Amino acid sequence: xxxxxxxxxxxxxxxxxxxxxxxxxxxxxxxxxxxxxxxxxxxxxxxxxxxxxxxxxxxxxxxxxxxxxxxxxxxxxxxxxxxxxxxxxxxxxxxxxxxxxxxxxxxxxxxxxxxxxxxxxxxxxxxxxxxxxxxxxxxxxxxxxxxxxxxxxxxxxxxxxxxxxxxxxxxxxxxxxxxxxxxxxxxxxxxxxxxxxxxxxxxxxxxxxxxxx
Amino acid sequence: xxxxxxxxxxxxxxxxxxxxxxxxxxxxxxxxxxxxxxxxxxxxxxxxxxxxxxxxxxxxxxxxxxxxxxxxxxxxxxxxxxxxxxxxxxxxxxxxxxxxxxxxxxxxxxxxxxxxxxxxxxxxxxxxxxxxxxxxxxxxxxxxxxxxxxxxxxxxxxxxxxxxxxxxxxxxxxxxxxxxxxxxxxxxxxxxxxxxxxxxxxxxxxxxxxxxxxxxxxxxxxxxxxxxx
Numbered sequence: 001x002x003x004x005x006x007x008x009x010x011x012x013x014x015x016x017x018x019x020x021x022x023x024x025x026x027x028x029x030x031x032x033x034x035x036x037x038x039x040x041x042x043x044x045x046x047x048x049x050x051x052x053x054x055x056x057x058x059x060x061x062x063x064x065x066x067x068x069x070x071x072x073x074x075x076x077x078x079x080x081x082x083x084x085x086x087x088x089x090x091x092x093x094x095x096x097x098x099x100x101x102x103x104x105x106x107x108x109x110x111x112x113x114x115x116x117x118x119x120x121x122x123x124x125x126x127x128x129x130x131x132x133x134x135x136x137x138x139x140x141x142x143x144x145x146x147x148x149x150x151x152x153x154x155x156x157x158x159x160x161x162x163x164x165x166x167x168x169x170x171x172x173x174x175x176x177x178x179x180x181x182x183x184x185x186x187x188x189x190x191x192x193x194x195x196x197x198x199x200x201x202x203x204x205x206x207x208x209x210x211x212x213x
Numbered sequence: 214x215x216x217x218x219x220x221x222x223x224x225x226x227x228x229x230x231x232x233x234x235x236x237x238x239x240x241x242x243x244x245x246x247x248x249x250x251x252x253x254x255x256x257x258x259x260x261x262x263x264x265x266x267x268x269x270x271x272x273x274x275x276x277x278x279x280x281x282x283x284x285x286x287x288x289x290x291x292x293x294x295x296x297x298x299x300x301x302x303x304x305x306x307x308x309x310x311x312x313x314x315x316x317x318x319x320x321x322x323x324x325x326x327x328x329x330x331x332x333x334x335x336x337x338x339x340x341x342x343x344x345x346x347x348x349x350x351x352x353x354x355x356x357x358x359x360x361x362x363x364x365x366x367x368x369x370x371x372x373x374x375x376x377x378x379x380x381x382x383x384x385x386x387x388x389x390x391x392x393x394x395x396x397x398x399x400x401x402x403x404x405x406x407x408x409x410x411x412x413x414x415x416x417x418x419x420x421x422x423x424x425x426x427x428x429x430x431x432x433x434x435x436x437x438x439x440x441x442x
Contacts, residue, residue, distance in 0.1 A: 016407045017398035019336055023343030024394040028350060028387050035379075041276050052284035085340060089347075091314050094270065096277045098310025099230030147234065147306060148281060151289035151299050182384070188391035 011121060017191050018073045026085025029065045033090035036061050053160040060167030063136040066112035067129050067176030074193050079116060083109030100147060107143050111136030130173030137168025215262045222424040223322040229431030230310025237306035239438035243294055246301035249438040253309055256434055267312045274307050319344035328418035346393060357385045
């Protein structure tokens with residue numbers, strides 16, 4: 001029983017809580033994706049008619065699964081796993097891209113995962129998260145060049161990539177990082193590194209003399 | 214005929230949907246696009262339990278398709294045929310998977326992933342467990358919604374207020390899902406989930422002859438645009 005909440009001894013072996021959290025986060029985020037898919041059809045309709053590549057600017061929402069999964073569970077594969085489960089759920093609920101979401105989910109998750117791996121799964125700050133979101137966006141854009149926007153002129157394809165990377169960095173990267181911090185404050189992440197760091201910060205700020213005291 | 218898809222192996226349904234992506238890569242002109250789409254349409258009319266449902270899914274994809282026709286026409290040299298081809302290509306890519314996804318049962322899928330594809334058991338079971346909580350998540354969403362309204366934090370009629378309401382519900386849902394995950398993993402480990410040496414599965418993961426036939430059909434359908442182009 002203690003296995004579930006014991007502090008980690010190895011950084012690669014998944015505890016049960018890690019596995020279940022990746023899956024549950026994936027399911028919850030997949031539902032959010034599904035909701036966003038419906039909204040996207042409306043919003044992107046307007047964006048596409050004004051200036052087509054600008055739809056990349058609002059696509060960062062779909063990259064947030066990998067960032068959150070990685071930042072919470074902090075193990076190799078957590079980012080890919082969360083994003084893929086989220087993609088599966090949003091695909092099973094039904095969407096306008098069919099099974100292409102599975103490919104997208106895998107590619108987006110790998111983008112985030114690669115950045116976390118580059119920092120040897122030791123850095124979990126906002127800059128790393130933003131870089132992960134940006135790379136995920138770039139990966140996804142290249143996939144979409146082949147799957148959806150094959151006949152756009154190359155210049156526009158590049159603009160789309162840049163827009164998607166920026167959106168990934170801001171919405172998924174910075175947004176995901178802020179979201180994980182907010183989740184840590186609720187105590188929901190107490191079994192994870194992000195939760196422990198929150199309590200360390202809280203303890204440090206309560207022992208240091210505050211100006212009001 | 215019509216029960217084939219409903220009883221089909223979820224792996225086969227996912228494979229057919231994924232093969233449609235491969236098919237779409239071969240669509241380079243209008244004729245290929247029409248032939249590929251026609252092949253899928255004929256198969257759908259013959260095999261699907263409810264062709265009307267497929268039409269509903271087609272409606273959602275049509276919106277994406279029209280916007281793609283427009284953007285390809287504008288950014289791809291203002292060639293109508295190229296634009297229409299791009300619009301049809303995304304229908305080939307998305308429609309089979311979007312329709313078949315509705316017939317995938319998550320528990321059966323997990324059984325197949327674990328027992329037939331022999332993926333690592335612990336992640337597969339965690340996935341199945343989380344999918345089972347899906348209904349509970351929806352219930353939680355309803356409870357959170359009612360609670361916020363009852364306490365006077367409900368949304369007004371403005372769209373901005375509705376979005377804010379939805380965002381705060383989504384955050385609360387995420388917290389609830391994480392707490393659920395903690396509770397569930399303690400319960401799973403109490404039953405020896407982490408340290409088990411030998412695992413058994415509650416349900417079998419059968420593969421029938423009809424599954425092989427459906428898979429072959431999926432491969433054939435995906436081959437159509439590659440052969441005629």
